[in-house]
Amino acid sequence: MTMYKTLHRWFHQFASPKYFYDISHAISRWLTIICIICFIAGLYGGLVLAPADYQQGDSFRIMYVHVPAAWMSLFIYMVMAISGGIGLIWHIKLAEIVAKSSAPIGATFTFLALVTGSIWGKPMWGTWWVWDARLTSELILLFLYLGYIALQSAFEDRRVAARAGAILALVGMVNIPIIHYSVEWWSTLHQGPTVTKLDKPSIHLSMLIPLLFMTVAFKTFYATSLLIRVRTEILKYECNTSWVKQLLRDYKNVTN
Amino acid sequence: MNEYLKIFFIILQRDLMLAFRNKAEFINPLMFFIIVIILFPLAFGSDSALLKQLTSGIIWITALLATCLSLESIFRSDFEDGSIEQLTLTRYPLTLLVSAKITAHWMIFGIPLIIIALLTGFVLSLPNQTMLALFITLLLGTPVLSLIGAITVALTIGLRGGMLLSLLILPLYMPVLIFSMLAVQNATLGQSIAAEIYFLAGILVLAMTLAPITTAAALRIRLS
Numbered sequence: 017m018t019m020y021k022t023l024h025r026w027f028h029q030f031a032s033p034k035y036f037y038d039i040s041h042a043i044s045r046w047l048t049i050i051c052i053i054c055f056i057a058g059l060y061g062g063l064v065l066a067p068a069d070y071q072q073g074d075s076f077r078i079m080y081v082h083v084p085a086a087w088m089s090l091f092i093y094m095v096m097a098i099s100g101g102i103g104l105i106w107h108i109k110l111a112e113i114v115a116k117s118s119a120p121i122g123a124t125f126t127f128l129a130l131v132t133g134s135i136w137g138k139p140m141w142g143t144w145w146v147w148d149a150r151l152t153s154e155l156i157l158l159f160l161y162l163g164y165i166a167l168q169s170a171f172e173d174r175r176v177a178a179r180a181g182a183i184l185a186l187v188g189m190v191n192i193p194i195i196h197y198s199v200e201w202w203s204t205l206h207q208g209p210t211v212t213k214l215d216k217p218s219i220h221l222s223m224l225i226p227l228l229f230m231t232v233a234f235k236t237f238y239a240t241s242l243l244i245r246v247r248t249e250i251l252k253y254e255c256n257t258s259w260v261k262q263l264l265r266d267y268k269n270v271t272n
Numbered sequence: 273m274n275e276y277l278k279i280f281f282i283i284l285q286r287d288l289m290l291a292f293r294n295k296a297e298f299i300n301p302l303m304f305f306i307i308v309i310i311l312f313p314l315a316f317g318s319d320s321a322l323l324k325q326l327t328s329g330i331i332w333i334t335a336l337l338a339t340c341l342s343l344e345s346i347f348r349s350d351f352e353d354g355s356i357e358q359l360t361l362t363r364y365p366l367t368l369l370v371s372a373k374i375t376a377h378w379m380i381f382g383i384p385l386i387i388i389a390l391l392t393g394f395v396l397s398l399p400n401q402t403m404l405a406l407f408i409t410l411l412l413g414t415p416v417l418s419l420i421g422a423i424t425v426a427l428t429i430g431l432r433g434g435m436l437l438s439l440l441i442l443p444l445y446m447p448v449l450i451f452s453m454l455a456v457q458n459a460t461l462g463q464s465i466a467a468e469i470y471f472l473a474g475i476l477v478l479a480m481t482l483a484p485i486t487t488a489a490a491l492r493i494r495l496s
Binding site: 104156159160162163166167170171176179180183184186187188190191194195198201202 | 420423424427428431432436439440442443444446447450451454471475478482486489490493494496
């Protein structure tokens, strides 16, 4: 019980915008460093060290951007929907802000996955676009993101926008597996998964390790850019509170 | 329980009566449905073999578009004259009242749409098994359209511009479209359509369970 109480207090302290604003600066600095290191390691490993694929030649190397971006597109949607739901249920302002700030980043990753997939598809399949299962469901995901952003911007009141958006994101989350499998059975050309197989990945270790580095790099990049967006949003949300006004005064004094 | 059932039917009756008093509201989307179906032969030529292949797809896509146009009528007039606020203040669960309104929408829009679609298929002399598949998929699919649609309408009610509604709703409609078209295609080839029908039925049950709750939550947010 005491542990629960401690956890509860910690959760509320962490979720308070001011506390989060203060600590997130340090967190984002560390994340940026990890992100840069992983990016360099992943890109060097993927573009230089990893051997060319026996079938796809050098063009498989686009995988190191494409696959993490596609994973991120789904991951961010989950983050968006779950934190939206948390904001809806417990009225935690920070969760609403996280959901809102995730949407543009997620949409960008989805777009990146689609574009890199298209560039990969041209030499491999001989066409930029096919009505394949993965491609179509990823495209639908992009529209879900854009719909969420459009709905958010249609409201003037931030709180109403956040809660309406949360409902839409949750409905979309229920729909995502249905969309995914419906499209899968409808038509498929995309290659099967090679990393997430339960028994043994069918990808060679020298190709896998750079991919894992790139995944960590993408994750930390998302976290960093999310923190920057969240910090800006917190200032907008809380612009009438005394601590933000104090912050602005301090900032003015420093620049003067 | 009995009381809840009575309230359900009272709301249903009220909405049906309102629709029949204001006929344009529910006839216009159906007119739109017919006109768009007529446009396709004008665009693709009167090659009957080609048209026969496309007809069920045309009917389904047009049904989705017509639904987008008809959905606003579920809550719009109630939102404008404030009776939706009265509904949220009653001592009955909003979920129940909302499901009555969704049922009314399906009866006013879905059932005539199925009849018109079947008539169109009949006139274009679709084969029997295709007609049957079209009928079953529409019967299971159109309630899903009304149910999922109600959520987005509740979210966007009172906002400027109807475009937003279509933008939000069409991605959510895709599974219904995909399974229905798979069923129709399999039926045309003379294969079993049981798998797709079961899946559509599953989606319908899921939508019936969750959509009224979500719609009620969305309405409360919009009215808060």
